[in-house]
Amino acid sequence: xKKFAVRILNLILISSAVNCPYILENAxxxxxxxxxxxxxxxxxxxxxxxxxxxYPTFRLKVLGDGAELILFFFVTCIISAPFxxxxxxELVNGADDYGKYILRFVVLIASxxxxxxxxxxxxxxxxxQLGIKLRVLGIVFGFVFPVNLVMLMIIYVTTHRECAFESxxxxxxxxRKNDKICETKYPILFVHGVFFxxxxxxNYWGRIPAELEKNGAVIYYxxxxxxxxxxxxxxxxxxKIKDICLKTGCGKLxxxxxxxxxxxSRYAISKLGCDKYVASLTTINTPHKGCIFAEYLxxxxxxKLKKFIETTYNGAFQALGDKSPDFMSAVGNLTAGFCEEFxxxxxxxPDVVYRSVGSKAKSRKSGRFPLNISYxxxxxxxxxxxxxxxxxxxxxxxxxxxxxxxxRRGITHADVIDLxxxxxxxxxxxEFYVQLVAELKNRGL
Numbered sequence: 001x002k003k004f005a006v007r008i009l010n011l012i013l014i015s016s017a018v019n020c021p022y023i024l025e026n027a028x029x030x031x032x033x034x035x036x037x038x039x040x041x042x043x044x045x046x047x048x049x050x051x052x053x054x055y056p057t058f059r060l061k062v063l064g065d066g067a068e069l070i071l072f073f074f075v076t077c078i079i080s081a082p083f084x085x086x087x088x089x090e091l092v093n094g095a096d097d098y099g100k101y102i103l104r105f106v107v108l109i110a111s112x113x114x115x116x117x118x119x120x121x122x123x124x125x126x127x128x129q130l131g132i133k134l135r136v137l138g139i140v141f142g143f144v145f146p147v148n149l150v151m152l153m154i155i156y157v158t159t160h161r162e163c164a165f166e167s168x169x170x171x172x173x174x175x176r177k178n179d180k181i182c183e184t185k186y187p188i189l190f191v192h193g194v195f196f197x198x199x200x201x202x203n204y205w206g207r208i209p210a211e212l213e214k215n216g217a218v219i220y221y222x223x224x225x226x227x228x229x230x231x232x233x234x235x236x237x238x239x240k241i242k243d244i245c246l247k248t249g250c251g252k253l254x255x256x257x258x259x260x261x262x263x264x265s266r267y268a269i270s271k272l273g274c275d276k277y278v279a280s281l282t283t284i285n286t287p288h289k290g291c292i293f294a295e296y297l298x299x300x301x302x303x304k305l306k307k308f309i310e311t312t313y314n315g316a317f318q319a320l321g322d323k324s325p326d327f328m329s330a331v332g333n334l335t336a337g338f339c340e341e342f343x344x345x346x347x348x349x350p351d352v353v354y355r356s357v358g359s360k361a362k363s364r365k366s367g368r369f370p371l372n373i374s375y376x377x378x379x380x381x382x383x384x385x386x387x388x389x390x391x392x393x394x395x396x397x398x399x400x401x402x403x404x405x406x407x408r409r410g411i412t413h414a415d416v417i418d419l420x421x422x423x424x425x426x427x428x429x430x431e432f433y434v435q436l437v438a439e440l441k442n443r444g445l
Contacts, residue, residue: 010046014072015079017043018111043111047118055163056170059126064163066122070156073115074149080108123155128421129162130155165423169430173214180216182437185445186252186279188212189244191222191237193259193417194330195313197320198223204258206418211430212437220244220253222261225322227313229329230260230342234267238274245277252279254440256433258417259389260334262286262356262396266346275349279445281397282355282436285386285416289393290339293374293381294331339393353445354397357436360384362410368420371412386413403427 016023017039050068055061124135138155141147192204198221203209209219224236241253255278257265262283268274269281298306306328313327332338348354361367364375371387382390391402403411406426414420418429 010050011072011075013039013042014046014115015076017046018076018108018115019080020107043114047114050119056167056174060163060166060170062122063126063159064167066119066126067156067159067163069115069119070123070152070159073112073119074152074156076115077112080112120155123159127159127162129158129423131420131422134158162423169211169428173211176215181441182212182434183216184218184254184437184441186254187218187220187244187248187250188437189220189222189241189253189255191224191255191257191261191265193257193261194334195226197226197317197322204417204419206421207430208418208433211434215434215438217437222257222264224261224264225325226317226320227322227325227327227330229326230263230267230333232326232329233260233264234272237264238268238272241268241274241277252277254278254280254282254437254445256282256284256436257286258284259286259413260330262288263333263339263342266348267342269349269352270346275351278349278352280353280355280440282357282440283394283396284357285359285389285394285413286356286396287334287389287393288339288343288356288396289390290336291334291378291382291389291393292336293378295335295337296381298332298335348397353443355399355401355436356394356396357401357403357416358389358391358394359386359403359411359416360391361387361412362408365408366410367412367414371414375412386411386416388413403432 020036020039047069050065050072053064055064120138123130124138130138134151134155138151141151190198190205190209192198196204198204209217213219220240222237222240224233224240228236241255244253245251255265262281263286265278265281265283269278310327314325317325333342361371361375364372366372367375367387375385375387378385378388378390382393384391394400403416405411405424409424409426411424411427415422415424415427415429
């Protein structure tokens with residue numbers, strides 16, 4: 001209630017400041033000067049500190065204040081519209097003192113411009129959820145009435161919601177800071193999927209590792225090459241596992257592996273002696289039963305096309321640091337036929353806890369490129385899927401978590417690892433991983 005009252009008071013004052021030439025027109029000179037100075041001072045203060053609300057971080061403070069400025073711009077524009085129309089009408093009718101009306105109109109437009117640009121720059125610089133798409137649309141339609149007003153409200157709602165969500169998460173983490181619910185007995189090793197690399201500049205796992213570390217987790221990364229056969233990737237992964245255990249003295253690791261990384265991890269555990277170094281393996285959207293779609297593509301795609309893609313991919317990722325990328329072997333190891341034989345040969349270790357997670361998109365609109373294109377094709381051959389992997393192919397181990405979010409969105413192959421840093425209604429990906437790891441801690445792992 002107090003916050004609402006402060007906002008109403010701010011709205012009255014800032015509207016008065018923006019329209020002070022009109023409001024104070026008939027006031028005595030001294031009143032004009034005094035009130036004008038007060039309103040101008042308030043206007044400047046408001047643009048520096050739109051709210052006195054406390055936020056957990058500086059970024060959220062800038063973002064929250066920026067969203068507030070956008071809201072006030074939107075509302076004051078509506079309030080100021082009659083004053084602007086009055087000036088325009090008087091000018092059109094050839095008012096004798098047209099200079100006065102021009103001055104008032106210029107002051108009004110300049111004041112609104114200051115509020116708008118102050119707000120939009122703040123949110124453009126600090127928001128994660130706006131993404132490239134909304135930023136570009138905001139610029140493209142910025143001067144197209146009334147589309148610009150619709151875009152402005154979308155930007156406001158998106159950034160306001162982000163600020164509220166992130167603030168709540170920060171408070172939650174602060175409240176359980178001493179509990180260290182993700183401080184597992186053994187460190188966490190994240191193992192990426194095919195066609196990606198672990199990078200310090202752009203974390204494959206999005207905001208998840210940082211969230212786990214805030215809650216006590218110790219994190220390492222597989223750092224295997226982007227595309228190799230399961231057998232070759234597993235060799236690199238096995239070396240990494242043993243190296244971490246040797247250098248840190250941690251004894252074992254809890255692996256969380258996405259996509260093909262789950263197959264690589266299973267092979268390293270069962271075939272390369274890593275069972276003694278791994279306490280648990282949690283696979284995320286891993287095609288344990290393979291992809292019928294991948295098999296179909298390999299059989300039907302023209303040889304020249306396959307060769308072109310293979311050569312292009314291998315060359316590009318060699319330039320990025322891979323020593324010997326092998327596109328075709330990686331794809332071939334994702335087929336249903338390969339995985340059927342793989343599962344017969346690569347048996348689970350009785351000393352390792354196996355868990356799995358699977359998700360599905362609800363339509364081609366659920367995901368970004370290229371998952372929005374591949375979803376309907378995979379749907380035809382594999383049924384419910386995340387844009388690449390069939391849901392029923394992800395089940396493995398003693399437990400299987402199926403993610404069915406509310407609404408039309410669904411959870412894609414990229415969403416489940418927070419690759420796009422996107423907040424999805426009904427699914428808090430970071431908190432999901434916090435609870436996955438907290439469960440490991442509760443089991444003494």
